[in-house]
Structures are given as C-alpha cells and as structure tokens.
Amino acid sequence: MKNTKMYVMTETSLFMMSYVFITNKGNCIIVDGGRPEDVPLLREKVKGHPIKAWFLTHPHFDHISAFNDLTKNQDPDFTFEKVYYNFPSLEFAKTTADDDEESLPNFYNLLPCLEEKAQKVHTGDVITIDDITIEILYHFDENDKAYDFIYKTINDTSIAFRINTPNSSVIFLGDLGPEAGEILAEQGEEKLHAEYCQMAHHGHSGVGADVYILINPRVCMWNAPEWLWEEPGDLVDYRRYGLKRTRLWMERLGVKEHIVTKDGTAEIDL
Numbered sequence: 001m002k003n004t005k006m007y008v009m010t011e012t013s014l015f016m017m018s019y020v021f022i023t024n025k026g027n028c029i030i031v032d033g034g035r036p037e038d039v040p041l042l043r044e045k046v047k048g049h050p051i052k053a054w055f056l057t058h059p060h061f062d063h064i065s066a067f068n069d070l071t072k073n074q075d076p077d078f079t080f081e082k083v084y085y086n087f088p089s090l091e092f093a094k095t096t097a098d099d100d101e102e103s104l105p106n107f108y109n110l111l112p113c114l115e116e117k118a119q120k121v122h123t124g125d126v127i128t129i130d131d132i133t134i135e136i137l138y139h140f141d142e143n144d145k146a147y148d149f150i151y152k153t154i155n156d157t158s159i160a161f162r163i164n165t166p167n168s169s170v171i172f173l174g175d176l177g178p179e180a181g182e183i184l185a186e187q188g189e190e191k192l193h194a195e196y197c198q199m200a201h202h203g204h205s206g207v208g209a210d211v212y213i214l215i216n217p218r219v220c221m222w223n224a225p226e227w228l229w230e231e232p233g234d235l236v237d238y239r240r241y242g243l244k245r246t247r248l249w250m251e252r253l254g255v256k257e258h259i260v261t262k263d264g265t266a267e268i269d270l
Contacts, residue, residue, distance in 0.1 A: 004131055004165045006196075007045050008221050008259050008266040013037040015202060016062040017223045019172075020045045021163070021270075023130035027052045030080075031172060033066040041265065042066065043077055051080035052129045057174030058158040059087045059104040068106045071114070083114065084121045086139040088157045098153045121159060133164045137191055138176070138184045149179040150238070155201055156180040162194055168270040169193075171215055173200035173207060178239045181207025189214045196221060196268070202228060205240040209249045219257040220250050226262045 002024045009018035016034030020042065023029070028049035033042055056064050070078040087107065093099045111118055121127075125136040138160035141147060149156060158174025171194035176184065181200065184192070184207065197217035200206025202224050222229065224243065233242040250258070259266045 003167065004270045006170065006268045006270055008261060008268070009034065009038065009041055009045070010261045010263070010265045011038060011223070011225055012041060013062070015223065015225050015228060017057070017174075017198075017202070018042060018066070019198070021132065022049055023052075023132055025130045026050075027130055029129060029132065029134075030054045032057055032063040033070075035062055035065045036069045039066050039070065045265075047077050051078065052082070053127065053134075054080045054083040055134070055159070055161070055172075056083060056085040056087075056107075057172065058154055059093070059107055060098070060154060060175065061100050061103045063175075064103055064107060068103065068110065071110050072106075081117065083118050084127065084159075085118070086120050086122065086157075086159050088140065088142050088154070092142045093154060096152050096154050098155060100154075104154075121161075131165055134161055135164070135191075136161045137171075137187050138180065140180070146183065147180075149177075151177065151179065153177060160184050162191070165270040168195050170196040170198070170270070171217075172198045173211075174198075175201040176207050177201065177205060178208045181211040185211050185214055189216070195219060198223070199246065203243040203246045204228065204231065205236050205242070206246065208239065212249055212253060216253065217255060219259060220255050221266075222258060222260045224260055224262060229260055229262050 005022045007020040013035040017032045018034035019031040021029040028051045121136045127134045140157040155175035158176050163170045192214040196219045198221045231243045
C-alpha cells in the first residue's frame with residue numbers, strides 16, 4: 001500500500017504558506033495554498049487528484065489569496081469537496097493591527113457560492129480522509145474573554161491542527177503568536193507532540209518555546225525564503241522573537257532536520 005505524501009511547496013511569491021497531501025488512495029488535501037503567483041507550482045502537484053479537503057489556517061493574503069482567486073474563477077483543476085476554516089468577523093478584523101483589508105472580505109463574498117462546501121471547524125473536531133485523521137487543536141473565538149490578548153491580530157485567529165497517518169504526524173500552527181500559543185499549550189504533550197512541525201508565522205514572531213517543547217518535533221518545516229531565513233534580529237518586541245531565536249530553540253531541542261522553502265519544494269513520505 002502506498003504511503004501518504006506531503007509536499008512542502010516552495011514560494012514563487014515573496015513569501016507564503018502552501019502544503020499538499022496526496023493520500024494512499026490518490027486523493028488530495030491542501031493547506032492554505034499561498035498567493036496567485038504560487039498557483040502554477042501548486043497545480044503541478046494537485047492536477048489529476050480529487051481535492052477532498054482544503055484547510056485555510058487564517059485569512060491573510062499569503063495564505064488564502066490563491067484560494068480566493070481559484071474559487072472565484074472556478075478553475076477546473078481546483079474543484080474541491082470541502083473547505084475547512086474558522087475566520088473572525090469583518091468587524092473584528094478591522095480592529096487588528098495586521099488586517100490586510102482584502103482577503104477576508106473576498107473570502108466572505110465567495111461563501112454564498114460555496115454553500116455546503118464550506119465548513120467551520122472548532123477545537124476538538126476530527127475529520128477523516130482515507131488514511132489521514134485531522135484533529136483541530138485550536139480555534140479562535142472573538143467573543144471569549146480568554147482571548148483578551150495584548151496584541152489583537154489576525155495571526156492569532158489561525159486554526160491549529162494535527163494530521164495523523166498510520167506512520168507519522170504533522171502539526172500545523174498557522175501564524176499563531178505567543179498568546180494564542182499559551183492557550184494551545186493547554187492541550188498538553190499528548191495532543192501536540194508530532195514528528196513534523198510547521199513553524200508558526202514562518203518562524204518569526206510565532207508561538208513561544210513552551211509550545212515547541214510540547215511538540216518536540218523530529219523535523220521542522222519553515223515557510224521562509226532566503227531573506228527571512230537569514231534574518232539577523234532576535235527580539236522583535238514584547239514576547240515576540242525573530243527567526244534567529246526560533247532556530248536556537250530548535251537547536252536546543254536537538255532537532256537535526258529542517259525543511260526550508262527557500263531550498264525548493266520538498267516531498268515527504270508519511
């Protein structure tokens with residue numbers, strides 16, 4: 001029997017996040033998808049494979065603008081059964097420091113056309129597709145007082161989830177920051193530990209070291225072009241650290257293998 005494959009897609013755009021899974025039965029799962037400039041490479045991996053699920057971590061242009069364009073244009077190579085998401089309201093987005101002003105309204109404009117294809121996910125939800133199980137570990141609730149963060153950001157509205165195959169596991173953190181990371185950490189080591197870890201917010205200003213200690217990955221996946229990978233800075237602002245510090249945390253955890261998107265698209269057997 002074939003193993004599920006995971007493709008960590010390299011960027012054609014300035015930076016982005018895009019992952020493709022091809023299951024043991026030849027079906028496809030996409031995580032985010034990047035920007036419109038990244039679609040040609042995405043198409044190479046997706047074409048010919050039925051897209052069972054498309055997971056959108058949060059509504060920033062470097063994560064969902066390709067999805068928005070492909071869906072609006074009804075591209076036949078990207079017909080999908082379900083899109084899973086949990087986005088904040090437009091009113092909340094306008095109060096954040098990192099609202100890009102277009103991506104979220106564009107997505108909500110598509111919702112009437114998506115109808116039953118669009119499904120909001122919540123912490124604790126479990127989705128099974130062929131030999132893959134996806135468990136939602138975190139979703140943001142703008143009405144919950146627990147989310148009264150110092151920094152109010154779209155990044156912290158990312159869903160976090162763990163993908164399990166019979167032989168491996170992958171955790172996706174989206175662009176979560178340190179305060180959202182603290183809430184995610186309440187899930188504990190049993191839920192968070194994974195062999196592969198997508199580094200939060202491209203490795204810059206993401207979750208704290210406490211989250212990575214619980215995940216304890218064997219392999220780190222960095223959505224980082226050359227200019228970000230070689231970022232010289234350390235402390236960005238209160239509790240937020242640059243990629244240089246995140247790399248140091250992983251070194252101290254003993255991680256030996258790093259997949260960095262600057263090096264091209266990576267193919268992994270799971």
